[in-house]
Amino acid sequence: MNIEALIHKATSKALNELYGFNPGEKQIQLQNTRKDFEGDITLVVFPFLKFSKKSPEKTGEEIGEYLKNNIEIVEGFNVIKGFLNLVIGKSYWIDVLLGAYRTEKFGMVSESDDSKLVMVEYSSPNTNKPLHLGHIRNNLLGYSISEILKANGNKVVKTNIVNDRGIHICKSMYAWKQWGDGKTPGDSGVKGDHLVGDYYVEFDKHYKAEIAELMETGMSKEEAENQAPSIQAARELLRKWEARDEETVQLWKTMNGWVYDGFDITYKNLGVDFDKIYYESETYLVGKEEVMRGEKEGVFFRKEDGSVWADLTGDGLDQKILLRSDGTSVYMTQDIGTAKMRFSDFSIDKMVYVVGNEQNYHFQVLAILLDKLGFSWGKSLYHFSYGMVELPSGKMKSREGTVVDADDLIEDMVDVARKMSVDLGKLDNLSKEEAERTYRMIALGALKYFILKVDPKKNMLFNPEESIDFNGNTGPFIQYTYARIRSVLRKAEEMNLDLNSNIETDSLSFKEKELLKRISLFPVAVKEAGENYSPAIIANYCYELVKEYNQFYHDHSILAEPNEQVRNFRLILSATVSNIIKNGMNLLGILMPERM
RNA sequence: GCCCCGGUAGCUCAGUUGGAUAGAGCAACUGCCUUCUAAGCAGUAGGUCAUGGGUUCGAGUCCCGUCCGGGGUACCA
Numbered sequence: 001m002n003i004e005a006l007i008h009k010a011t012s013k014a015l016n017e018l019y020g021f022n023p024g025e026k027q028i029q030l031q032n033t034r035k036d037f038e039g040d041i042t043l044v045v046f047p048f049l050k051f052s053k054k055s056p057e058k059t060g061e062e063i064g065e066y067l068k069n070n071i072e073i074v075e076g077f078n079v080i081k082g083f084l085n086l087v088i089g090k091s092y093w094i095d096v097l098l099g100a101y102r103t104e105k106f107g108m109v110s111e112s113d114d115s116k117l118v119m120v121e122y123s124s125p126n127t128n129k130p131l132h133l134g135h136i137r138n139n140l141l142g143y144s145i146s147e148i149l150k151a152n153g154n155k156v157v158k159t160n161i162v163n164d165r166g167i168h169i170c171k172s173m174y175a176w177k178q179w180g181d182g183k184t185p186g187d188s189g190v191k192g193d194h195l196v197g198d199y200y201v202e203f204d205k206h207y208k209a210e211i212a213e214l215m216e217t218g219m220s221k222e223e224a225e226n227q228a229p230s231i232q233a234a235r236e237l238l239r240k241w242e243a244r245d246e247e248t249v250q251l252w253k254t255m256n257g258w259v260y261d262g263f264d265i266t267y268k269n270l271g272v273d274f275d276k277i278y279y280e281s282e283t284y285l286v287g288k289e290e291v292m293r294g295e296k297e298g299v300f301f302r303k304e305d306g307s308v309w310a311d312l313t314g315d316g317l318d319q320k321i322l323l324r325s326d327g328t329s330v331y332m333t334q335d336i337g338t339a340k341m342r343f344s345d346f347s348i349d350k351m352v353y354v355v356g357n358e359q360n361y362h363f364q365v366l367a368i369l370l371d372k373l374g375f376s377w378g379k380s381l382y383h384f385s386y387g388m389v390e391l392p393s394g395k396m397k398s399r400e401g402t403v404v405d406a407d408d409l410i411e412d413m414v415d416v417a418r419k420m421s422v423d424l425g426k427l428d429n430l431s432k433e434e435a436e437r438t439y440r441m442i443a444l445g446a447l448k449y450f451i452l453k454v455d456p457k458k459n460m461l462f463n464p465e466e467s468i469d470f471n472g473n474t475g476p477f478i479q480y481t482y483a484r485i486r487s488v489l490r491k492a493e494e495m496n497l498d499l500n501s502n503i504e505t506d507s508l509s510f511k512e513k514e515l516l517k518r519i520s521l522f523p524v525a526v527k528e529a530g531e532n533y534s535p536a537i538i539a540n541y542c543y544e545l546v547k548e549y550n551q552f553y554h555d556h557s558i559l560a561e562p563n564e565q566v567r568n569f570r571l572i573l574s575a576t577v578s579n580i581i582k583n584g585m586n587l588l589g590i591l592m593p594e595r596m
Numbered sequence: 597g598c599c600c601c602g603g604u605a606g607c608u609c610a611g612u613u614g615g616a617u618a619g620a621g622c623a624a625c626u627g628c629c630u631u632c633u634a635a636g637c638a639g640u641a642g643g644u645c646a647u648g649g650g651u652u653c654g655a656g657u658c659c660c661g662u663c664c665g666g667g668g669u670a671c672c673a
Contacts, residue, residue, distance in 0.1 A: 034616065044615060046653060056653085082653080083616060126673075163673070307671060317599095317669095324671040331673050360600065361668055387601085388666085395666085424635070442635090454609060457601080459666065461608070471635055472621040473609080480635045488632050521612090528612085540610060543620080554628095554637045574632095596635075 003041065003092060004030050006071060011043060014066040021051035032517065038078055039085030040517065043067075046082045056082035090508050093516040094569075098503075100519050101576045105583065107523035109153035117347060119157045120146045120384075122354035123272070126163045127259040128172045129197040131266050131406040133389050133462060134356070134396060137451050140589065141386055142354040143272040144452055144535040147587045149352075152530035157346060160274045161338055164256050165281040170237040172196050173251055174230065175203035185258050191407065193262030196255055206230050242328075269410050271444065271589050276345070278338055284329050287337025290373060291322045291329075299372045315368055322369075335366055336373070343377055350380055352533075357385040357457070384533050387459035389451075404464060413443035413468065420470055426596060438593045442476050445590045449475030452588050453539035473543055475590055478581060481546045481553075482592040485578040488558055492571055495559070503569040511552040515573060518545050522580050526587070535588055542584045549577050 011028050015021045027047045033039040045060045052059040060079030067074050067086060076087040100106040122142020125131060131139075146156045176183075176199045185192040207230045214224035225231070240248040267273065291308055294300040300310050300322060308323040322333050329337075342348060353363060363383035370378025388395065396403045418439040421427050427435045450468045454460045470476040492499070508516070525541035528534070558574060561567040582592045 358667055476635055484633050559632050
C-alpha cells in the first residue's frame with residue numbers, strides 16, 4: 001500500500017532479476033527527490049554498481065525501466081549521476097490527500113491493548129523559589145514529549161516530583177520567621193512562590209553578611225560558613241522538621257502551600273498538567289529503607305564513619321554516597337525511593353525523566369543502582385536530557401539575580417502580543433475577552449515554539465533584550481497561517497460549498513504537489529519525534545508545511561477558482577493542512593486561534 | 597587530571613541518521629495589498645560546516661589528533 005514499501009519491494013525484485021543480487025534491507029535507499037530535479041522519490045543506485053558491473057547511469061536506467069513497467073503509479077523516471085528519480089502519478093497524491101482528509105487524527109497512532117505505559121517525570125521544582133526560564137524549558141519539553149509519546153500509541157502518566165524538603169526550604173522558613181512580620185500572600189498581594197522566594201534571597205543576604213562579619217574576626221571562610229547564626233538556625237529547623245516538631249511542620253506546610261498555589265498559576269498559564277504528583281517528603285524514607293536493605297544484602301557497604309556507599313568501580317565509575325554519616329539521605333537516595341513507589345503504584349513499562357543534562361551522571365548511576373537493588377526495570381529508565389537555557393551574560397544563577405522569571409516572561413510576552421495586534425488592527429471586532437484570550441494564545445505560542453523548535457539536547461540562548469519574534473520561523477507565523485485557512489473555510493461554508501464532492505483534478509501545480517508530499521510526511525515526523533524524543537522535529541515539520549502552504553496560498557486563489565473540482569481540491573487541501581497544523585502544534589502544547 | 601556534550605552565514609537555529617549545488621528566520625537592501633487575513637509572498641547579499649589527518653564511489657554527518665566553549669567528577673539538590 002505504502003509507496004515506499006512498494007518501491008522497496010519492486011527494487012529488490014529488480015536487482016534479483018537483472019543482476020542476480022539479493023540486497024539487504026539497508027542497501028535500498030529511498031529519499032525524497034530534491035526540488036531542483038524532476039521526480040518525487042529517488043533511489044540511490046551507487047550501492048548496486050558492484051553487482052550490475054555497469055555505470056551508474058546505465059544501472060539507473062535499467063532499474064528505472066523495470067520499476068516503470070512493474071509499478072503502476074510510477075509514471076516515469078530520469079537518472080542524474082547515480083540517482084534514479086521516479087515520477088509518481090498524481091492519482092497517488094490525491095489518494096494521500098483524501099486519506100489524510102478523512103482521518104481526523106491523521107499521522108497519529110491511538111492507544112491499543114498492547115500500548116506501553118510510559119511514565120514521564122518533568123518539572124520537579126524546589127519549593128523555595130519561583131519557576132524561571134530553565135523550568136519553562138523543562139515543563140514545555142515534558143508536556144510535549146508526553147503528547148508525542150501518546151501520539152505514538154503509548155499510554156502516558158505525567159508525573160511531578162516536588163522537592164519539598166531539605167535545608168533550602170528551612171532557609172526560607174527561618175528568614176520568614178525572623179524578618180517576615182507575619183506577611184502572607186493573602187494580605188501582601190504577592191504570589192506565594194515569589195513571596196517564599198523573596199525570603200530565600202533574604203536569607204542569603206543575611207547569611208553572607210554574617211560570614212563576612214565572622215571572617216573579620218579572623219575566622220576562616222569555611223568555618224564562618226559553618227558558624228553563621230542563620231545557617232545554624234536553618235539546620236536546627238531541619239532537625240526539628242525531621243523530628244516532626246509540630247510548630248515547624250505546621251510552618252513548613254503553610255509556606256509550601258503558598259508555593260503550590262503560586263506554581264498552580266504558573267502551570268496553568270503554561271498549559272501543563274500532571275496526572276500524579278509525588279513529594280520527596282513522602283518518598284525519601286522509602287529510599288532510605290532500600291539503601292539499608294541494599295547494605296544488609298551486601299550490595300552497598302558502610303564506611304567507618306557510618307556513611308553508606310555504592311562501589312561502582314566495576315561499572316567503570318567511582319564510589320557514590322547514598323547515606324550521610326549522620327544517617328540522612330541524599331538526592332540519589334530519594335530518587336531510589338521515588339522510583340520504587342512509582343513502580344508499585346503503576347505497572348510502568350518505561351520511565352522517562354525530563355531532567356537537565358547536568359544530571360547525566362546522576363541518572364547513569366541511578367539506573368545501575370536500581371539494577372543492583374534487584375529492580376529489573378532499573379535499566380529501562382530513560383533520561384531525557386536537555387541543555388540549559390543561557391543568557392547573553394551566561395548561565396542563569398538564582399542567587400545572583402540573573403534569572404528570567406517565568407511569570408514575568410509570560411506577562412511580557414502577552415503585552416507584546418497585545419500591542420502588536422492592536423497596532424495591526426487585527427482583532428478589532430472581537431469581544432474584549434476573546435481578544436485577550438487570543439493575545440495569550442499568541443504570546444504562549446511564540447514562547448513555546450521558540451523553546452521547542454531547538455534540539456532539546458543542545459544548549460540554547462535566550463536574549464531578553466531582543467525578545468521573542470512574532471515573524472518568520474515562529475509560533476505566531478504558524479498560528480497566522482492557521483487563522484488564514486480557517487477564514488477561507490468559514491467563507492466556503494457561508495457559500496455552502498460541499499467539500500465532499502469529487503476532486504479529480506487534471507493537473508497538479510508544482511506548489512500543490514509539494515504540499516501533498518509534505519502532508520504525506522506528517523506520520524513520519526510524528527514517529528521520528530517519538531523515537532528521538534524530539535518536539536523539535538514536530539516544530540520544524542510544521543514550519544515547513546506552513547511555509548509551503550503560504551506559497552501555495554499566494555500563488556493560487558481558492559474561493560475564486562472557476563473550476564469547481566479544482567476549487568474543491570484546494571479547499572480540501574487547505575482543510576487538511578489546517579488539521580495537521582492544529583494536531584501537530586497540539587503536540588507542542590500550542591493552541592491555534594480561529595482569527596488573529 | 598579524568599569522563600560526557602557541543603562548535604554550520606553578523607545573530608538564532610535546521611540539515612531527512614553517509615548522498616546531488618549546505619538551508620531557514622532575524623538583522624540589511626529591493627519589489628508585491630482595489631482580489632480568500634501583508635504576523636504574508638518574491639528577490640539581493642551573506643559559508644574554508646572550529647582545525648589537521650583518515651575511512652570510500654561519496655563526509656557538515658563516521659574514526660583519530662588539536663584548539664575553543666559548556667557540563668560533570670561533592671557527606672549540594
